Amino acid sequence: MSYERSIKEALDKESGQILTADEVFKISKEAFALRTKSTKKEIDLYCLECHQPLNISGSKKDNLHFKHYPKADSCILKDSKFSSVELEVLSKVYRSKESVRHKNLKRAIGEKLIKISDVSNVFIDDRFIKDSREKRKPDVYCEFGTAKIVFEIQLSDLSLKYIIDRHEFYQRNDISLIWILDDFNINGQKQMERDIKYLTEYQNFFALDESSESFRLNCTYKYVHLTEANQVRTKWVTKSIALSQLKFDVETKQVYFYNYGAKLQQMGLLRDRRIEKLKIKRIEDERKAEEQRSQHKVENLIDRIKNEWKTKFPNLKKIETLIRDLNEYEQDLFEKSSLFVSDDKGSRIHYYFGKAQAKHFNFLAFIINPNLVSISLNELSNEGKTILETIFFNKELEHREYWVKRLAIAGYRFQPVDFNLFDKLYLKKQDVEALKLLCQLSESIGNPLFKATLFDHPKLICTMESAKQNRIVGFGWNQSQWVAFANNAIDSYSEYWNHIESAFKAYGFWDELLKKDSKGTFHKKLKAHHHNPPDYKRNYDYLLSFLYPEAVNNPNQFIF
Structure with a gap:
């Protein structure tokens, strides 16, 4: 193995030459001659790293090498390996x-x-x-x-x-x-x-x-x-x-x-902001595109409805399907369109019913269907008329009783002048009274489905209301006919008698009714009914519990 010297080279300041240890110490005779010159100061050797003086030192095996003097300052060639x-x-x-x-x-x-x-x-x-x-x-x-x-x-x-x-x-x-x-x-x-x-x-x-x-x-x-x-x-x-x-x-x-590190971080943040900005822009663009599609969809729907108004035999089934398919944004656009929103020219609902002919029957039913269209029914016309007055004054329109019920179901609030118009209907006096009662009761009900149910069994409602008011309503009977009224109720509405009897008792007329039954006809019917009671129907329980909570238990307190 060759001898490894830590200082490979030294500078001879006298000659300006760099002396390489492996070369100058290769031949022993020349190496020791060089050492003699160094000792005699004939050459001036310095460290190329620390520029401190060097001498030529030997070893036990006569391997010469450059070396710092004992009191030399620190140098990596001296102190490190x-x-x-x-x-x-x-x-x-x-x-x-x-x-x-x-x-x-x-x-x-x-x-x-x-x-x-x-x-x-x-x-x-x-x-x-x-x-x-x-x-x-x-x-x-x-x-x-x-x-x-x-x-x-x-x-x-x-x-x-x-x-x-x-x-x-x-x-x-x-x-x-x-x-x-x-x-x-x-x-x-x-x-x-x-x-x-x-x-x-x-x-x-x-x-x-x-x-x-x-x-x-x-x-x-x-x-x-x-x-x-x-x-x-x-x-x-x-x-x-x-x-x-x-x-x-x-x-x-x-x-x-x-500053590469700082710029890299800044650029990363800028990239993230740009990406977020692009994401927001993309979402906004998609929203605007969706809105434009919705606007186009609603515009096409409105055009179809206008065309149906003009046709002789309008077909609104497809339109009803399209309306039910509208999302919330489209529904809002639809309801705010000129078809339904009144302007300085007058009320839209009065326009339709004022201009309508017999052929527009289905269109009018469509326009006041609360499940499809939201239109203001309670606006007055430019002449100060209610919608019911407009209907009654349009000689082209028939089935006025039907429109009264449909308006009640749609949420119309009847005015005193409207009830006066009921006398013009081709109805018996007791039926007019019953219709007025049902229209008044409808205003207390918010759910259109229950409003419609109200008109399905008017005589049952009038029986319950008679028990509540302690006077016979909607039958045309005088107030001395309570026993006959009760006998008719237990015979005609036996499947609902449990609620009717409960109403008489809840509203304090039951004892009075029993006293009036001097011949015992009602007692016999009552005994027979309880001896062999029918299967009571429950299809009106929700409605009756809402109108007459003192008499009918609510099957589901969250329905109304």
Whole structure:
């Protein structure tokens, strides 16, 4: 195994030559002759790293080597252990420092820095920086404002250990280090190129801009940008910059022009904002497109309804299906259309019923169907008429009793003038009375389905109401016919007698009714009924419990 020397080379200041240990100590006779010259001070040997004097020392096996004097200051070649590969790299670095190119760059940097007014204390390869552990002599040192800066020129490959050592030393001594990379390939794959590329978070690399008479650096940095597809991308960019454009990281002592880490974060946030903005825009565009489709759909529906008004035999089944298919937004558009909303020309409901002919029967039924259309029924016409007055005064319209019931089911609130019109219907007096009662009761019911149920069995409702009012209503009988009224009820409405009897009792007329039965006819019917009761029907339980809660228990308290 060959002898491994920690100091590969030394500088002979007398001749300016670099002596390589493996060469000058190869032949023993010549090696010891050289040692004699060193001892006699005929040659002046210095360390290429720390520039301290060296001597030539021997070993038990007569292996000569360069060595620092015992009281020498700290030096990495003296205090650290390097591999043979690392020592070889260091040797190349030291040789490059003595090259013409290296000396020219040092001089050019120093001379240009001196010309800058804010720069002071410029030293070109003649100032040592020491701390308690080491000392270094940078290629160029200067002070720029409050910042202390050193420039280290790199012309050959550097080991990662060498790079980190320099960085930590200057950081420890509150000095910012700028590597001048003379022949650095940013896209290179050599180990040194990869090491130095990712050494700092800023990823700024500097070379002297020799095309400029003043001091400028060519800064190569990783530029962050956002593509049209909102993808964060980077590319290497080189820009000539002045010393004043540099920024200094106070904590790490790193020097940079372009803050890659911060820009990357900012671009990520910008990308996220753009994506969110595009998402919101897409949602808004989709909403507007959907609204336009809905508007077109409603417009087509309205046109169809207008055409049905004009036709002799309107077919509204398809239109009813289309209306039920409307979503909430479309339903709102539909109900706010000119078909149903009144304007300065007058009430729409009065227009339809005022202009209607016999052929419009189905259309009118459609227009006041609360399950399909929301139209104001209680508006007065321009002449101050109620909708019922408009109907009665339109001689083309028949079936007025039907329209009275349909308006009640649709939620119309009857006025005193309306009830006066009931006398014009082709009805018996007791039926007019019953109709008035049902219309009045309908106003207390909100559910259109129960309003319709109200008109399904008017005599049952009149019987219950008679029990409640303690007077016979809607039958045309005088008030002395209570026993006959009760006998008729138990015979005609036996399947609902349980509710009727309960009503008589709840509203305080039961005892009076029994007293009036002097012949006992009602008692006999009552006894027979309870002896063989029918199957009571429950189809009106919800309605009756709402109208007469004192008499009929509510099957479901949440229905109304």
